[in-house]
Amino acid sequence: MLASATAFASERDRDTTRLGDVIGRLAERVASGEDVVGGWYLTGQRFLSVCLIACSPHRMRPEIPCPVGATT
Template sequence: MAGPHHHAYVWLGSGDVLVKPGDAHRRPDHPEFRSAQVMPLECADWLLKPAARIEATFDEAKEGAEWYAGQLARYAELFVGASMPDPLYEETVRALAAGEDRVGGWWVSGGRFLSLNLIACSPHRVRPEYTCPQR
């Protein structure tokens, strides 16, 4: 895909997996990194995961912000006993339009962790050497 855009990634899993033991499996130099279903330590490292992990791709900031807000609504019941985070729609549009990532992570019911990510691609601001995954 040509031009700046964002890839969407979601991870929902047991908090125990985040520290299985330690976090080496969440780093790109670990042999399990590409196959590990857990989110990476650095946001840009999502781009090093298999392209099949991409939930959606957005060329327009408003579309990405709508996806992000929609994902929060989709997982709303997991925030039982805690306030669901504000999707900060306008801030998300601004960040995406500026080529920034939009990342959120929350502990939710059942000792799980929910990670929602919109990762900039072509290029990534922090890791411009990362190539864009091809679907």
């Protein structure tokens, strides 16, 4: 996301220092077993939606195993 910072619509969201801090906090939340959902308006009437699902163990649903390695 940092490489694409110039595509963010608001000047506040284009600040790479702030964006790096946001990404770091989101990564910590996922690592601690919490899902993360975010959205940002981009230039050109576009919208970026990011959904990260925590896996093994999930903080709220530890009984559900991570699907990594599962085959269909």
